[in-house]
Amino acid sequence: MTQRLGITPSQTVGPFFAYALTPRGRYALSDLVSNNLVTDDAVGQRIRIEGRILDGDGEPVTDAMLEIWQADGEGRYPGSEPTLGNTRFRGFGRTECDADGRFVFETVKPGPVPGPEGTMQAPHLNVGIFARGILRRLFTRIYFGDEAANAGDPILALVPADRRGTLIARPVDAGRYALDIRLQGQDETVFFEA
């Protein structure tokens, strides 16, 4: 057995990441990624998902960064699915929260994707949260409240029933969903390790 190297430890993103990671035209660097994942060739229903990030006191987290990674409307992850090689849909979005702790993503609704042992996973976004006071990325998912497939999702099945709701975005109106993320305390969002 060869000796494995140890990984480099995580550190907080701190409060001053915006000019490098989410410049939005305010600083010198161009935007590599944004909160809009929609490309003209992206397959799937156009949706908008929004919410707030709240701390253990219920106060908005005004300096957090969110990243999402998702499949397209047919459940295809860019990079792993050869048939997606020619589209511009990148499946990856990044945004910072505003002064109210609010985030918004414009994207397409993902399709179901394969799960462990031949199961299928309900449509979901994979979410990473970074902020001052967060020493390593928090990992959660966002599911969609209007999906019957949630009932058979193998990952939701691992979450205690009374906490599953923290992962499921509420349909607001056509193509709009809302979900608040609570880092700590009452109705604390479920965070994963994998």
Add this chain to the structure above:
Amino acid sequence: MTYPLESLTAHPPNLYPGYRSTVKRAPSRPLVIIPQTLSELTGPVFGHDSLREHDNDLTRQHAGEPLGERIIVSGRVLDENGRPVPNTLVEIWQANAAGRYIHVNDQHPAPLDPNFTGAGRCLTDAEGRYAFTTIKPGSYPWRNHPNAWRPAHIHFSLFGPSFLTRLVTQMYFPGDPLLPYDPMWNSVPDERARLRMMSSFDLETTVPEWALGYRFDIVLRGRDATPMEDPHHD
């Protein structure tokens, strides 16, 4: 082949009260361990079209040269098996030589440098190598505890091949007297792991009459090593 969970013991805990901001932001419930599915084992890919010339030279992004000690930070991005991580995005950001960030929220009364933004990015090459030209960042005060100062550091953001290899970390400089007082540095429980966040001075990448070289290799999570064939000791 999956990414072993044991590797994650190198990371700081979510709650580290010495770093005050963790107290209200760390989850209080245990993390739910889930299997590694296609969702976790895939990740975003960035191409050269994403980058501009000089994105990795922070001293050439303005009309003039920034003040400070010019340095070249280079190294390799590897996985736990020692294999290079090629074509992966590396993003950095840092304070200027006076310890001031250009970010609007930075209130430290140290001067901004009109010739320094402090943000850079590049893709690793086929051998996992990256390099940035920049200036050595200054230390700066923060309000975590009385007379708190951050050791000089450069923030690093890396992707690697999957959602699970994503890493945000900080690179420190050897011999910094502020390190033992720094809650971020100390939040990493294992001392050997902590030292992996420290760069080393490197005469080989130091350019004569021009810039000091610092080496910083970064190790991302790697999948279980390929099982060895039945070993025959003959």
